[in-house]
Amino acid sequence: xxxxxxxxxxxxxxxxxxxxxxxxxxxxxxxxxxxxxxxxxxxxxxxxxxxxxxxxxxxxxxxxxxxxxxxxxxxxxxxxxxxxxxxxxxxxxxxxxxxxxxxxxxxxxxxxxxxxxxxxxxxxxxxxxxxxxxxxxxxxxxxxxxxxxxxxxxxxxxxxxxxxxxxxxxxxxxxxxxxxxxxxxxxxxxxxxxxxxxxxxxxxxxxxxxxxxxxxxxxxxxxxxxxxxxxxxxxxxxxxxxxxxxxxxxxxxxxxxxxxxxxxxxxxxxx
Numbered sequence: 074x075x076x077x078x079x080x081x082x083x084x085x086x087x088x089x090x091x092x093x094x095x096x097x098x099x100x101x102x103x104x105x106x107x108x109x110x111x112x113x114x115x116x117x118x119x120x121x122x123x124x125x126x127x128x129x130x131x132x133x134x135x136x137x138x139x140x141x142x143x144x145x146x147x148x149x150x151x152x153x154x155x156x157x158x159x160x161x162x163x164x165x166x167x168x169x170x171x172x173x174x175x176x177x178x179x180x181x182x183x184x185x186x187x188x189x190x191x192x193x194x195x196x197x198x199x200x201x202x203x204x205x206x207x208x209x210x211x212x213x214x215x216x217x218x219x220x221x222x223x224x225x226x227x228x229x230x231x232x233x234x235x236x237x238x239x240x241x242x243x244x245x246x247x248x249x250x251x252x253x254x255x256x257x258x259x260x261x262x263x264x265x266x267x268x269x270x271x272x273x274x275x276x277x278x279x280x281x282x283x284x285x286x287x288x289x290x291x292x293x294x295x296x297x298x299x300x301x302x303x304x305x306x307x308x309x310x311x312x313x314x315x316x317x318x319x320x321x322x323x324x325x326x327x328x329x330x331x332x333x334x335x336x337x338x339x340x341x342x343x344x
Contacts (some may be wrong), residue, residue, distance in 0.1 A: 077090060077180035078160070083318065087178065090120050094178050098192050099133060103314055112137065113155075118194075128197035129177060137188055148272055154181035155268070156191035162267040163195070169236040171229075172263030173253040174198055200251040200260060207295055223300045227307035229262040231283060235312055239271040239279035240264060244290035246338050277315050278323070284308070285327020294342035 075095040079087070104116040113175065118129045121282055134155040145153045149161060156179040166173040173196035181191035211219070226248075240247075243264070251263040271279065288301070296304060305324070309317050 074184075075180070075182045077178060077260045078157075080176055080212040083177050086120075086122065093232070095192075097177075098131065098180055098194070099182075101131070104131065110323055115336050129194050130174070130197065131192055132156070132196045133190070133192045134188075135190055142188065144269075148270075152186070153184070153189035154179075154188040156181055156193040158267060159193045161268045162272075162282075164288050165238070165270075165272060166267065169232070169238070170272055171232055171236070171238075172249070172261055172297075173264055198249050198251060198263065198265070200263070201308065202246065203248040203250055203262070205291070206250055207292070208339075208342055211295060212289070219300065220303060223296065223304050224307045228311055229312040230280075230287070231308050231313070233264070234274075234280040234283070237273050237275075239274040240283055241271070242266050243270045243283040244286045244338070245287060245292070246290065277320050281320055281323035281325050284324045284327075286331050288324065288328045290337060292334060292337065292339045292342050321325060324333040 077095060077098070084093075087093065092101065101116065101118070105120040106114055106116050112131060112136045118131055118134070119126050120129065121127070130168050137155050141151050141155060145151070145155075147156050148158070153161075156186060160176050160179045161195075163176045167175070177194045177196055179191065179193045182189050186239045208239075214222070229248075230243070247264055247266045249263045250260045253259065253261055255256040274280075284305075288296075305321055307319070
């Protein structure tokens with residue numbers, strides 16, 4: 074069985090570029106592959122919309138693990154493809170007013186109800202990776218702007234957790250500064266890599282784990298003791314229920330635990 078689902082008004086656009094059936098997408102070779110492993114790869118596509126080029130990202134999945142299929146069952150009550158998983162997760166984010174990549178289409182090929190291959194296409198985010206921004210601008214930001222950025226980050230994570238969502242991959246390199254047309258603000262935060270997102274989470278343990286991973290991933294030179302305290306204070310002051318000290322202790326334990334398991338992508342803003 075093969076199936077493709079398009080966001081409204083998108084099907085005709087891709088058809089004009091020769092992308093209409095499953096194989097058109099899955100066998101597409103004109104883009105630039107920017108990431109790959111044995112189970113998936115990511116390709117950058119540049120397609121023209123009249124005079125204006127548009128950039129998309131396509132993630133292709135191959136023969137998922139059985140545990141990946143069980144994960145979709147736990148989250149959605151049914152087994153679905155890895156592409157549909159990301160499609161659903163992105164739309165859950167957006168439905169809760171949280172920015173992420175905007176889905177364009179997804180497709181899958183299955184045999185006897187078991188996924189063999191799938192793909193997921195998103196629009197390019199209008200904004201930059203937070204880590205890239207910090208590398209370029211953190212040193213020259215005024216102290217008040219640094220504090221405001223950290224406060225907005227805290228409220229961003231609180232918004233995610235208040236929606237009952239947990240992101241085990243809450244590392245700084247997955248956080249984006251998304252441009253807005255809001256007159257009172259020029260950006261809001263968003264998150265990518267939602268593949269392991271969990272929905273309808275309860276209690277504060279998943280949130281503590283998320284924040285522990287986030288703090289672990291921070292490069293040296295970003296959040297000093299004052300800013301980290303400001304981050305946690307603002308996170309806890311926004312509809313948080315529970316023992317605040319116990320929660321902070323749990324965050325720190327997770328941070329220490331993750332630091333023993335893996336290396337940071339960027340260790341310092343000067344590296």
